[in-house]
Amino acid sequence: MNLEEIHNRVQLLWPKKVSKKIYLSGDKYWDKLQEEIPSQLIHGLKKHNDKIGDALSQGQIKSKQWLLSKIKGIDLGMVFICAGWYGTLATMMFEDENVYVDKIRSFDIDDSCWKIAEDLNEPWKADTWKFKASTLDIISFFTDGYYSDKDSITETIVYNKITNLNNTWQTNKIIKDPVKHIDKNKTYHYYTINVKGEPKLCQEVPDTIINTSCEHIENFTKWFNAIPKDKLVALQTNNYFDLPEHVNCVKDINEFKQQAPLSNIIYEGELELEKYTRYMLIGYK
Amino acid sequence: MLDVFFLSYNEPFADEHYELLQFVAPHAKRVHGIKGIFNAHKECARRAMTKNFYVIDADAILEPDFDFSFEPEWHQQDHIFVWRAKNPINGLIYGNGGVKLFPKKEIMQAGDWLIDFTTSVAGKFKPMPQVSNTNGFNYNSFSTYKSAFRECTKLASKIIHNQKNEETETRLHIWCTVGADKQYGKDAIRGAIDGKVWGLKYRDNPKMLDKVNDFEWLENEFRRNT
Numbered sequence: 001m002n003l004e005e006i007h008n009r010v011q012l013l014w015p016k017k018v019s020k021k022i023y024l025s026g027d028k029y030w031d032k033l034q035e036e037i038p039s040q041l042i043h044g045l046k047k048h049n050d051k052i053g054d055a056l057s058q059g060q061i062k063s064k065q066w067l068l069s070k071i072k073g074i075d076l077g078m079v080f081i082c083a084g085w086y087g088t089l090a091t092m093m094f095e096d097e098n099v100y101v102d103k104i105r106s107f108d109i110d111d112s113c114w115k116i117a118e119d120l121n122e123p124w125k126a127d128t129w130k131f132k133a134s135t136l137d138i139i140s141f142f143t144d145g146y147y148s149d150k151d152s153i154t155e156t157i158v159y160n161k162i163t164n165l166n167n168t169w170q171t172n173k174i175i176k177d178p179v180k181h182i183d184k185n186k187t188y189h190y191y192t193i194n195v196k197g198e199p200k201l202c203q204e205v206p207d208t209i210i211n212t213s214c215e216h217i218e219n220f221t222k223w224f225n226a227i228p229k230d231k232l233v234a235l236q237t238n239n240y241f242d243l244p245e246h247v248n249c250v251k252d253i254n255e256f257k258q259q260a261p262l263s264n265i266i267y268e269g270e271l272e273l274e275k276y277t278r279y280m281l282i283g284y285k
Numbered sequence: 286m287l288d289v290f291f292l293s294y295n296e297p298f299a300d301e302h303y304e305l306l307q308f309v310a311p312h313a314k315r316v317h318g319i320k321g322i323f324n325a326h327k328e329c330a331r332r333a334m335t336k337n338f339y340v341i342d343a344d345a346i347l348e349p350d351f352d353f354s355f356e357p358e359w360h361q362q363d364h365i366f367v368w369r370a371k372n373p374i375n376g377l378i379y380g381n382g383g384v385k386l387f388p389k390k391e392i393m394q395a396g397d398w399l400i401d402f403t404t405s406v407a408g409k410f411k412p413m414p415q416v417s418n419t420n421g422f423n424y425n426s427f428s429t430y431k432s433a434f435r436e437c438t439k440l441a442s443k444i445i446h447n448q449k450n451e452e453t454e455t456r457l458h459i460w461c462t463v464g465a466d467k468q469y470g471k472d473a474i475r476g477a478i479d480g481k482v483w484g485l486k487y488r489d490n491p492k493m494l495d496k497v498n499d500f501e502w503l504e505n506e507f508r509r510n511t
Contacts, residue, residue: 070455075376075378266455266458
């Protein structure tokens with residue numbers, strides 16, 4: 001991204017804090033910006049602007065701001081952000097004084113995301129892992145209630161730790177039907193990488209599940225059906241059928257509601273963007 | 286340091302909560318057993334030695350990082366400041382049940398409570414972003430029903446000054462539908478629905494809306510609808 005593109009994004013994020021014109025360049029521009037706007041997103045834009053440009057496109061920023069405006073004033077507790085990409089939504093949530101979270105876990109299947117997401121959210125990662133990003137496939141994670149990579153040894157370790165919790169320890173047994181042994185409605189088990197580069201087993205219960213990339217989820221119904229009942233869920237998708245990676249678009253909000261049936265909808269709506277319409281559902285499953 | 290008042294009536298855990306409050310605010314005074322919200326606040330104002338004074342309800346469970354250090358600037362000393370509280374049943378976080386900071390003179394001079402004095406003083410109500418406490422109102426059936434009824438009457442009648450329609454509607458919807466599985470959650474939902482009906486029915490009748498401050502009347506409503 002060139003400086004003008006960066007400045008456009010900064011303007012969209014903080015319209016009242018920056019001027020329309022760019023008066024400085026290079027380090028002076030960044031120094032001034034960081035002085036005026038103490039946000040981790042500025043740090044991210046400076047350090048990773050080649051990567052996170054798309055994650056902070058006009059459409060992405062407006063969509064995330066729209067989400068924040070509708071979840072403010074609700075205790076979100078432990079939040080699982082699925083398909084969390086570079087963690088920009090998590091940063092925006094932590095930095096919004098009206099959004100209440102205890103912890104955020106950001107999951108993405110793309111292994112190039114988690115390091116940038118953690119760099120962007122470093123203050124909260126450093127604060128006893130208020131933020132943590134991990135690479136995993138959300139479909140199997142939600143349907144099985146656990147996730148490990150395909151290495152069978154790791155898988156066995158995960159299995160042993162989980163089954164041990166349930167008093168059904170069976171050394172080195174290969175998982176045949178893990179769902180039976182795991183209380184998937186309560187605790188999710190997965191490995192993440194700690195600061196020393198070592199895998200660490202996490203066992204956590206989400207209160208809120210967010211997925212703002214439902215248009216990318218191939219097995220959406222399988223994933224959605226695996227979300228435990230009564231969880232607070234916030235979902236976004238769009239009608240931008242033209243992109244090949246958009247495998248799960250909808251034509252309108254009603255189709256989205258059919259795809260993701262919630263027992264208690266708190267908010268439903270649509271946001272007109274330049275190239276497409278974005279749809280959002282917030283409610284209890 | 287501003288005065289802090291602990292308001293209790295007949296809550297079973299009031300002594301314990303007062304002791305806990307004194308760890309954070311050793312100078313906190315207790316106003317106990319005074320009938321009627323308006324009278325209780327008047328008593329706080331009467332006993333206050335500072336221009337502004339804090340009020341914390343007996344059922345509030347303070348957040349570990351909340352202290353009573355905030356003091357308003359000279360030009361805001363006639364304002365009412367309200368901190369946010371967590372609702373343990375439905376997860377809402379806003380001013381309902383939060384710590385409040387009142388101006389002594391204005392409370393002393395007030396003629397009545399106007400359904401919700403805190404938020405109905407035009408231009409003088411200042412919501413504070415920090416969460417001060419969890420609102421532990423769900424300690425028995427009636428207390429839970431009463432709090433939900435009162436709050437949802439206010440929300441449904443849109444009596445709160447500068448309220449935003451969409452935000453109010455969302456809060457009302459959440460009060461009326463979320464948290465049945467929590468402690469006394471069903472009482473909260475029942476109280477919320479009854480309060481909503483009352484607020485909508487009497488939205489233009491302040492005298493009837495003010496019934497929410499009459500706890501004996503509320504208890505009759507609770508028994509009648511049980």
